[in-house]
Amino acid sequence: MFACLQVWASVFNCASVICNRQCPLHRDPSSTPEGFDIMASVGHYCNGTMTLSNLGIRLRYNSGAMVGCSGHNVRHGVTYTGDRIVWAWFIRDSLQNFVGTPRSSYATFIHVD
DSSP states (O other): OHHHHHHOOOSOSEEEEEESOOEEEEOOTTBOSSSOEEEEEEEEEEEEEEEEGGGTEEEEOOTTOEEEEOTTTSOEEEEEEEEEEEEEEEOBHHHHHHHTOOOOOOOOOOOOO
């Protein structure tokens, strides 16, 4: 694994490709709580909606959309009509612990005038 880590060019240690799957509201307990997951959606579909229920947010999630959120902390789900492919990038907590990579800190917001 050490040899692979020397050429790994992403902060994310896992990726998933999801095809034509309605996604009920859920959290991702295997992801790191500090990290953000990135989800990009493409395809021939309409009425795409991503719900971030514990934040009270509903987003239009049509083809070409990309969303980043903490999948560990934010309850999220997607509905749509048609054919869709999603690429999801995330940091698997157990893999990060196994390899011994340092943990990131939580994202923060600083207001700038």
